[in-house]
Amino acid sequence: xxxxxxxxxxxxxAGVLAAVAIVIAGVAVVRLDTTGKKGSGLGKEYVYDIxxxxxxxxxxxxxxxxxxxxxxxxxxxxxxxxxxQGSIYTxxxxxxxxxxxxxxxxxxxxxxxxxxxLTVSGDGKIYVGMKxxxxxxxxRGKRLASWESLGDDAxxxxxxxxxxxxxxxxxxxxxxxxxxTAGKLINRIGERDKDRNVPGFVIPSPYFDLAxxxxxxxxxxxxxxxRIEAYTFDGDLEFWWGEFSAGVEGFxxxxxxxxxxxxxxxTFVTCEKGLTRVKIxxxxxxxxxxxxxPEQLVEGxxxxxxxxxxxxxxxxxxxxVDATGRILVLDTIKNVVRIFARREAG
Amino acid sequence: MMVENKNNxxxxxxxRDSLWGACLAGLGGIAGFLGRKSKGTNTVWxxxxxxxxxxxxxxxxxxxxxxxxxxxxxxxxxxxxxxxxGFFGPEPFDIDEAAENQLCPxxxxxxxxxxxxYYEYTIxxxxxxxCGKCVKGCNTFGNGSLFLQVRHDRCLNCNECSIAVACPSxxxxxxxxxxxxxxxxxxxx
Numbered sequence: 001x002x003x004x005x006x007x008x009x010x011x012x013x014a015g016v017l018a019a020v021a022i023v024i025a026g027v028a029v030v031r032l033d034t035t036g037k038k039g040s041g042l043g044k045e046y047v048y049d050i051x052x053x054x055x056x057x058x059x060x061x062x063x064x065x066x067x068x069x070x071x072x073x074x075x076x077x078x079x080x081x082x083x084x085q086g087s088i089y090t091x092x093x094x095x096x097x098x099x100x101x102x103x104x105x106x107x108x109x110x111x112x113x114x115x116x117x118l119t120v121s122g123d124g125k126i127y128v129g130m131k132x133x134x135x136x137x138x139x140r141g142k143r144l145a146s147w148e149s150l151g152d153d154a155x156x157x158x159x160x161x162x163x164x165x166x167x168x169x170x171x172x173x174x175x176x177x178x179x180x181t182a183g184k185l186i187n188r189i190g191e192r193d194k195d196r197n198v199p200g201f202v203i204p205s206p207y208f209d210l211a212x213x214x215x216x217x218x219x220x221x222x223x224x225x226x227r228i229e230a231y232t233f234d235g236d237l238e239f240w241w242g243e244f245s246a247g248v249e250g251f252x253x254x255x256x257x258x259x260x261x262x263x264x265x266x267t268f269v270t271c272e273k274g275l276t277r278v279k280i281x282x283x284x285x286x287x288x289x290x291x292x293x294p295e296q297l298v299e300g301x302x303x304x305x306x307x308x309x310x311x312x313x314x315x316x317x318x319x320x321v322d323a324t325g326r327i328l329v330l331d332t333i334k335n336v337v338r339i340f341a342r343r344e345a346g
Numbered sequence: 347m348m349v350e351n352k353n354n355x356x357x358x359x360x361x362r363d364s365l366w367g368a369c370l371a372g373l374g375g376i377a378g379f380l381g382r383k384s385k386g387t388n389t390v391w392x393x394x395x396x397x398x399x400x401x402x403x404x405x406x407x408x409x410x411x412x413x414x415x416x417x418x419x420x421x422x423x424x425x426x427x428x429x430x431x432g433f434f435g436p437e438p439f440d441i442d443e444a445a446e447n448q449l450c451p452x453x454x455x456x457x458x459x460x461x462x463x464y465y466e467y468t469i470x471x472x473x474x475x476x477c478g479k480c481v482k483g484c485n486t487f488g489n490g491s492l493f494l495q496v497r498h499d500r501c502l503n504c505n506e507c508s509i510a511v512a513c514p515s516x517x518x519x520x521x522x523x524x525x526x527x528x529x530x531x532x533x534x535x
Contacts, residue, residue, distance in 0.1 A: 036401070202428075
């Protein structure tokens with residue numbers, strides 16, 4: 001009798017044990033993450049986190065989006081400029097598109113190649129920087145001239161025009177070229193020259209912007225040094241401003257700012273990549289405030305633009321200003337022009 | 347009765363033996379060709395740098411205790427920046443090599459001065475665990491010259507790679523064994 005009870009107890013015990021084992025195995029299978037959905041399991045020291053850096057004190061934001069964004073219609077928007085009449089010119093794909101101040105498309109002309117940068121002179125000529133050369137068009141899109149190629153290494157990233165001069169930034173050769181309006185090379189600006197105290201530009205990536213200031217000096221971004229330098233047209237380095245800082249007052253990352261524009265009151269509007277920020281500096285380079293930060297400019301508000309490498313490299317927004325003080329940001333990720341106006345005080 | 351002399355083959359024997367020889371040679375040729383062809387279609391695992399999101403799964407899902415995935419560097423694409431965000435944390439206390447300023451949790455990236463203001467960055471593979479944190483930093487702020495690759499001196503080439511199963515972006519894929527690395531192209535424009 002006892003032996004029989006003992007046998008039954010062992011059977012029950014074995015059954016319970018088997019049931020527990022099955023349950024544990026089931027839980028283990030359910031909990032097993034073979035698909036990576038639960039993440040890498042690495043500690044927080046392995047997480048790349050710039051969320052805190054992306055936050056900007058709302059009191060520093062001086063601008064707001066004024067009107068609905070303008071869709072460029074490009075798949076690869078490259079550059080923006082505004083002419084003296086307020087018309088908005090955008091370059092991308094293999095075309096130039098012109099929008100009225102209000103955002104209506106008023107003109108378009110095709111190009112043989114991908115444009116990289118553009119500017120419009122006072123007499124309405126459109127200077128377009130292709131990868132290795134400048135092309136000049138009239139307002140109807142008729143090509144007036146194609147200047148000599150600067151070679152295979154050239155990567156033109158910015159172009160500016162003054163009364164008699166055209167300045168071209170070549171990121172590939174790390175040099176600024178000064179031409180007359182007919183395309184004749186006058187001189188080169190920014191070559192390393194110890195005697196003239198010119199250090200040479202540091203350009204790690206293809207972002208190299210320039211503009212002619214209202215004081216008659218040429219302003220050129222030296223992105224690897226995180227500063228904007230002022231040159232005479234003959235190439236003398238006069239002064240510079242800007243410094244590296246992860247904080248909002250400086251330029252973050254390896255190489256910023258990527259683009260800039262100059263407002264009528266001689267203040268500067270700068271664009272940064274990585275931590276996408278558009279900010280205002282006064283004529284001497286003192287930080288004034290923010291036009292828009294990552295929370296306004298980038299989906300997700302942080303470094304979401306860099307989900308894929310190709311997205312990261314598209315994070316260099318271009319910027320232009322119009323005579324009314326509006327700031328036009330070319331969003332190269334969404335291919336739209338976002339227009340910001342100064343908030344009214346109070 | 348005529349006795350056949352084996353040392354003196356007839357024409358029929360000669361033709362038969364020649365045919366057998368030709369058949370064997372043909373079979374050998376076909377086997378060699380197929381063998382070579384199958385070797386050419388052998389595949390190994392590799393990461394497509396254009397799809398990789400540097401999620402960190404490569405560091406923990408590999409069946410090896412130390413992952414077969416390591417960070418590599420496309421020098422031709424690197425800007426040799428003084429302030430490299432693949433090397434420095436987002437908020438470095440100083441721009442020097444002190445451990446507290448570095449991004450890599452294992453100190454696997456080494457920095458050496460080239461000329462002012464340029465620095466060269468190299469990966470110490472023994473220290474790299476393939477977490478991809480530097481890849482995130484370099485992609486976000488720089489040119490994306492740091493990227494992850496499966497090192498074939500370590501990879502076991504499992505039939506079903508556990509990293510590939512856990513890869514959220516489909517970047518981990520099979521490539522021909524005679525082209526085992528997917529290196530980043532240089533395109534400054």
